[in-house]
Amino acid sequence: MTDPYDAGASAGRPPVDAADGPARIAELRAAVDRLDQRIVELLAVRTRVVRELTVHKSDEAAVRSPDRVRQVLDRVRELADRHGMPPEVAVATYRALIEELTRMQLEMLAARRAAPAPTDRP
Numbered sequence: 001m002t003d004p005y006d007a008g009a010s011a012g013r014p015p016v017d018a019a020d021g022p023a024r025i026a027e028l029r030a031a032v033d034r035l036d037q038r039i040v041e042l043l044a045v046r047t048r049v050v051r052e053l054t055v056h057k058s059d060e061a062a063v064r065s066p067d068r069v070r071q072v073l074d075r076v077r078e079l080a081d082r083h084g085m086p087p088e089v090a091v092a093t094y095r096a097l098i099e100e101l102t103r104m105q106l107e108m109l110a111a112r113r114a115a116p117a118p119t120d121r122p
């Protein structure tokens with residue numbers, strides 16, 4: 001059976017033979033759980049890419065890169081709008097994500113600074 005909430009299959013339209021009340025809530029929550037699984041899988045991949053990117057940054061200014069943050073948020077706003085999602089929800093979600101990833105990058109940078117450089121080792 002195809003998943004009616006598969007974004008690629010039916011763009012999130014509800015099934016026509018939808019059940020009512022509690023059964024419908026359970027059905028929709030199951031759809032939310034399946035979507036969360038895919039979203040977190042993708043966020044984990046995105047986080048790995050950001051981790052790799054951090055290896056090439058050497059100071060706090062590069063980590064924070066406010067111009068890039070603005071660019072990402074503008075793009076997310078536009079994508080959300082295009083896909084019928086309230087842009088403020090998407091932007092707030094990404095703001096929180098980027099804030100946490102920035103914290104992660106600053107920790108990576110601090111850890112790298114605290115560790116002796118490979119060439120310093122005897």
Ligand SMILES: O=C(O)C(=O)C[C@]1(C(=O)O)C=C[C@H](O)C=C1
Pocket residue numbers: 050053062063064065066068069072097098101102105
């Ligand atoms: O693009 C970068 O330089 C990132 O570190 C990635 C990212 C993001 O999550 O999109 C995270 C932190 C900010 O510095 C800007 C963007």
